[in-house]
Amino acid sequence: MLQHLQPGASLKSIEDDLETVRVTGEVLSSLWTAAPVNHGFLTVKERADYLHNLREELADKAMYLPTRAIDKARTWFSELLASVSTDYVLHGDLHHGNILYSEENGWMGGYRP
Structure with missing residues (x-):
């Protein structure tokens, strides 16, 4: 609330x-x-999964984001996800x-x- x-x-x-x-x-x-057990919130894992297709999606829209930034975000997400056991x-x-x-x-x- x-x-x-x-x-x-x-x-x-x-x-x-x-x-x-x-x-x-x-x-x-x-x-x-x-987070409650049966929540409907977007999770960090779902946000991380989005990065796998981000390069192609941005290229299709003629947008630019350095691939180094995407790779760094993927690394940070992986480290974050490995460090927690509770949402x-x-x-x-x-x-x-x-x-x-x-x-x-x-x-x-x-x-x-």
């Missing part, structure tokens, strides 16, 4: 880089949740614009239309 923070100050408003990293770490820790829910759009502050709740990862 997403809460709508109104007015909600964004983490973009903080100029201190160390403070933004600290706040982001706290928000990420608060969002760390094991966790991942916020798919967490960035400084979606970390919001309210007097009632403090800093939270959320969505601001």
Whole structure:
């Protein structure tokens, strides 16, 4: 469930880089949740499987992404998948614009239309 923070100050408003990293770490820790057994979320493995056909798909669309970047992403996905035994829910759009502050709740990862 997403809460709508109104007015909600964004983490973009903080100029201190160390403070933004600290706040982001706290928000990420608060969002760390094991995925339910029968979830419908896109998994990291499914995202990794997508990379196998990415080169051809981009070539068909006349788009360019360095193959070195794709290969590096494949390596990272493989290492990540080998390092975990439990699936966790991942916020798919967490960035400084979606970390919001309210007097009632403090800093939270959320969505601001």
